[in-house]
Amino acid sequence: MTDHDQVYRRLFRSALLIRLVEERIIELYPSDRIQSPVHLSIGQEAVAVGICDALRPDDLLFATYRSHAFYIAKGGRLGPMFAELYGRRDGISGGKAGSMHLSAPDVGLMGSSAVVASAIPHAVGAAMALKRQSGGRIAVAVYGDGATEEGVYHESLNFASLKKIPVLFICENNQLAVHSHLAERQSYRIVEHAASFGVPGRRIDQGWDMLAVRKATEEAVAHVRNGKPYLLEIMTARYMEHVGIGEDFHFQYRSRTEIDAWKERDPLIVDQALVGELTAELIREIDAAVAHAEQSPSPQRADLLTDVL
Amino acid sequence: MNASSSIPASDARVVSYAQALLETMDSAMAAHSNVFLMGQGVDDFKGIFGSTTGLAAKYGSDRVFDVPLMEEGMTGIALGAALVGDYPVMTHIRADFAFLAMNQIVNLASKYSYMFGGIMRCPMLIRLVVGRSWGQGAQHSQSPQATFAHYPGLTVVMPSSSQSILDMYPKIINRCPGPVISIEHRLLYNLDFTVAGKSARDDSLTSYVLRPGRDVTVVATSIMVLEAMRAASYAAERAGVDVEVIDLNSISHPDWDLVFNSVRKTGRLVIADTSWLEYGVAGEVVRQIVLRNPSVLKQPPSMLGMAPAPCPTAKSLEDLYYPSLHDTVNGILVQARGPEHGVELPNEASMADVYKRFRGPF
Numbered sequence: 001m002t003d004h005d006q007v008y009r010r011l012f013r014s015a016l017l018i019r020l021v022e023e024r025i026i027e028l029y030p031s032d033r034i035q036s037p038v039h040l041s042i043g044q045e046a047v048a049v050g051i052c053d054a055l056r057p058d059d060l061l062f063a064t065y066r067s068h069a070f071y072i073a074k075g076g077r078l079g080p081m082f083a084e085l086y087g088r089r090d091g092i093s094g095g096k097a098g099s100m101h102l103s104a105p106d107v108g109l110m111g112s113s114a115v116v117a118s119a120i121p122h123a124v125g126a127a128m129a130l131k132r133q134s135g136g137r138i139a140v141a142v143y144g145d146g147a148t149e150e151g152v153y154h155e156s157l158n159f160a161s162l163k164k165i166p167v168l169f170i171c172e173n174n175q176l177a178v179h180s181h182l183a184e185r186q187s188y189r190i191v192e193h194a195a196s197f198g199v200p201g202r203r204i205d206q207g208w209d210m211l212a213v214r215k216a217t218e219e220a221v222a223h224v225r226n227g228k229p230y231l232l233e234i235m236t237a238r239y240m241e242h243v244g245i246g247e248d249f250h251f252q253y254r255s256r257t258e259i260d261a262w263k264e265r266d267p268l269i270v271d272q273a274l275v276g277e278l279t280a281e282l283i284r285e286i287d288a289a290v291a292h293a294e295q296s297p298s299p300q301r302a303d304l305l306t307d308v309l
Numbered sequence: 310m311n312a313s314s315s316i317p318a319s320d321a322r323v324v325s326y327a328q329a330l331l332e333t334m335d336s337a338m339a340a341h342s343n344v345f346l347m348g349q350g351v352d353d354f355k356g357i358f359g360s361t362t363g364l365a366a367k368y369g370s371d372r373v374f375d376v377p378l379m380e381e382g383m384t385g386i387a388l389g390a391a392l393v394g395d396y397p398v399m400t401h402i403r404a405d406f407a408f409l410a411m412n413q414i415v416n417l418a419s420k421y422s423y424m425f426g427g428i429m430r431c432p433m434l435i436r437l438v439v440g441r442s443w444g445q446g447a448q449h450s451q452s453p454q455a456t457f458a459h460y461p462g463l464t465v466v467m468p469s470s471s472q473s474i475l476d477m478y479p480k481i482i483n484r485c486p487g488p489v490i491s492i493e494h495r496l497l498y499n500l501d502f503t504v505a506g507k508s509a510r511d512d513s514l515t516s517y518v519l520r521p522g523r524d525v526t527v528v529a530t531s532i533m534v535l536e537a538m539r540a541a542s543y544a545a546e547r548a549g550v551d552v553e554v555i556d557l558n559s560i561s562h563p564d565w566d567l568v569f570n571s572v573r574k575t576g577r578l579v580i581a582d583t584s585w586l587e588y589g590v591a592g593e594v595v596r597q598i599v600l601r602n603p604s605v606l607k608q609p610p611s612m613l614g615m616a617p618a619p620c621p622t623a624k625s626l627e628d629l630y631y632p633s634l635h636d637t638v639n640g641i642l643v644q645a646r647g648p649e650h651g652v653e654l655p656n657e658a659s660m661a662d663v664y665k666r667f668r669g670p671f
Contacts, residue, residue: 060393093426103425110392111425115416121385122392122417129390132371139389152412155382162377307427308461309487 004211011053011210012267012274015045017282018069019268021078024286025068025085026245033294034085036098041069043239043262047172048073050213051140051232054221055108060126060139062119063112065100070112070142076104078289088296095299096307110139116177117143117150120169124156127167131227138166138224146177148190154197160229161198168217168224169194169201169231174238179253194231201231208236208265237262320506326497329471329504330360330436333478334398338368341396341483345372347383348400348436357400358438358498380409384435388418391431396483403449404437404492418488419462434481435490439531439583442496442627442661447619452584454530455593457490458561464489465560466514467583469534471502473558476513485514492560494532494583496664516564518571522553525644526571526578528594530557533581533613533632536660540637548652550645560590565597569605572598576607577644581637586614611640628659 001009022040029038041048048069055061055074063070071081076092084091085099092103100114110126113119123141130137147153148171160167171190175182191201200223206212213234220230239259241248249256263269324332337344346361346368352375356362365373376383380401387397401407407414414435421431440449458465464485468474481489510517519534520541529537534556541552553571557563572578578598580591591612598606613632621627634657642650657663 062389091426093424093428096426097424101424103429105392105429110389111421111429113417115412118385118412118417121382121413122389124382125386125389125391125397126393127389128386129393129395132395133393152379152381152385155377155379156385158377159379159382159386307422309422309464309485 007053007214008211009274011049011214012271013278013282014049014053014073015210016268016275016278017285018045018048018072020279020282021072021286022068024290028290029245034099035087036085036100037243038085038099038245039066039243040240040245041066043237043259043266044172044174044207045069045268046208046210047170047213047234047236050210051142051170051217054214054217055140056137058108059137060108060110060123060130061142062110062123062126062139063102063142064116064119064144064147065112065114066144067102067112068099071102071104071109074104074109075107076102076109078285079292082289082293083296086293086296087298088293089299089303090292090296094303117147117153119143120147120153120156124160124165124167127160127165128163131166136225138168138221140168140170142170142172144177145171145173145175145182145190146185147171148193149185157194157197157199157229164227165229166224166227167229168220169199169229171231171233172236173233174236176238176242176254178242179251181254190233191231199229199231201233203233203235205235207234208262208267210267239263321503322506323501324471324475324504325499325501326471326474326493327359327499329474329502330493331362333474333482334361334364335367337398337479337482338364338372343394344396344398344482345374345390346398346400347374347376347387348402349376349378350402351375351400357402358495360498361400380406381413384410384413385417387433388413388421388431391433392429397433398436398482399433400436400438402438404439404453405448405451407435407437407453414457414463414488414490415460419460422487423462430486431488432483432486433488434478435488437490437492438495439492440495441532441631442665444622444624444627445620446622450620452492452531454492454560455584455589458590462487463561465492466490466558467492467494467531467560469497469529469531469556469558470504472504473513473556475504476510480514492531496532496661497535500664512564515559515562516555516557516567518553518567519556520552520554522551522575524551524575524577525641526553526555526568526575527581527641528555528557528568528578529581530560530590531583532664533583536632536634536637537579537581539634540641543634543638543655544641544645548642548646548650550641552641557590557594565601568594569598569601573602573605576605578606578610579613579637579640579644580610581613581632581640584614585617586612587617589614608644611643613637613640624659631660633657633660634663
């Protein structure tokens with residue numbers, strides 16, 4: 001097997017795991033075992049795995065409410081994740097976080113916020129501190145296209161450029177903010193806009209292509225480790241509804257054909273040979289994680305007021 | 310008035326509020342290499358009214374730096390830095406600007422520990438300065454202690470003297486596990502206080518009795534503590550009323566037992582806060598007492614705060630807007646003697662003028 005094949009296989013395995021995890025969530029959801037909103041990443045897995053594979057394990061990442069993919073790609077463990085989705089004591093955060101606030105500080109996922117754009121300055125601040133610690137680590141801010149409309153994003157770009165902060169801005173552009181199209185929301189282009197702050201960047205149109213995302217991220221990371229911010233805008237597609245486990249084409253705010261065009265190129269759909277080869281093993285992993293969640297106790301009154309301060 | 314009568318003369322020294330702030334900033338930065346200081350103007354020639362002057366030169370621009378006008382972003386940056394071991398100290402030269410950072414303070418910083426189940430924490434100190442007098446107007450005068458203390462996860466303090474700063478800040482910086490908001494008062498900055506050479510108080514992060522008394526309890530915050538002390542002296546001299554003054558000091562975590570026990574003793578309560586009464590600190594003080602035992606109050610309490618309007622700019626209106634020494638003394642005498650107390654009240658139109666003239670030491 002060539003290096004290229006090995007990398008592809010590693011990325012594919014991680015992406016497939018994410019998809020299978022989310023398909024399991026879809027399966028479980030009607031049982032009400034997961035009693036919190038879920039924002040699925042199905043269709044966007046390649047972005048998460050391509051980025052995380054190009055990072056050092058000790059690089060830090062800050063994400064959003066749609067972060068199952070980044071949690072898994074960064075190396076978060078499935079057992080505590082399912083227990084967290086179930087609201088159980090063995091969850092990552094003992095059930096206080098749920099799907100929208102996944103984190104795994106042991107592998108560098110430093111939090112995910114449900115208030116759009118609010119974690120972007122956290123990545124800038126963490127990167128500023130890492131720069132002072134001079135260990136060569138960087139921080140990554142992951143956000144959607146809608147987040148670029150928030151004021152704090154502009155503040156963050158300005159500060160990162162001004163202070164030469166080693167932060168990588170990753171815009172996952174699925175062109176939708178809930179149900180609003182990008183064209184109805186933005187008067188600017190994301191890469192050009194960042195460039196006006198002195199933050200260079202590029203747009204990757206092939207967001208389905210894990211290897212392309214990985215390569216672009218490697219180049220971006222090299223730039224950032226030299227002590228300057230960089231931006232990647234990665235075009236991608238949200239197959240499912242904004243929140244929940246269904247599709248939403250019948251509401252007619254977007255067309256199924258847009259998504260079908262992505263699906264035709266989606267390796268997790270196209271490369272059925274590898275899907276067939278890897279699925280059984282990954283399903284066993286997921287079964288074990290779900291079993292872990294099922295047997296974990298619910299948090300009790302004694303847990304209600306811990307860790308407030 | 311002397312806020313520190315129990316201090317042994319040999320240890321006592323005179324320190325202004327601004328100087329106490331500068332000393333605590335300086336010693337925190339000297340003691341802890343992870344402490345950094347940021348805020349608009351923190352490294353300029355005015356140095357946040359003298360509380361950060363010279364620190365940029367001493368510790369370098371990596372650790373003491375000015376920021377663009379980006380209150381939300383800067384608070385988020387502090388949070389991110391705190392997550393990887395730095396201790397940020399942020400300043401806002403007017404508390405009103407912290408409202409631009411409400412998202413980061415309320416939605417993020419206050420919740421980071423709890424929301425992630427205690428696996429991450431974002432300790433930081435946010436210093437807000439409340440403005441008053443010389444036409445600060447509606448947007449340079451707000452005192453947001455009740456706003457912030459409402460949210461679990463935030464620690465809110467209001468130092469009323471140099472002693473309070475020297476006692477509290479070393480126990481906050483790099484010690485408190487989460488975000489702390491300290492609401493400082495601009496009129497206190499230039500006042501001189503007699504302080505102990507070394508902190509002796511164990512209760513520096515909560516409330517304390519500043520002046521013991523038998524007849525009336527006054528619970529006060531920030532500069533109203535000084536007003537309460539002046540009013541207590543007046544009431545003692547003119548009417549023989551013995552007032553107990555409690556500096557609430559910590560707004561989010563006061564010593565409610567201390568307050569309750571004082572009111573149980575006196576049965577009469579005046580609350581003097583620097584903000585509005587509606588849904589505020591004064592209401593919370595009463596709630597805490599009533600929940601313990603409403604019958605300790607011999608009569609309805611007196612409450613002093615800003616008039617229920619945005620702050621006016623005109624001096625004639627501003628003097629009416631804030632509670633005066635006249636109002637504070639009257640509150641005490643109404644409690645002690647009833648509304649027909651017949652004692653002549655002090656004739657002092659503008660408290661701000663008094664504090665600007667005053668050179669202490671307190």
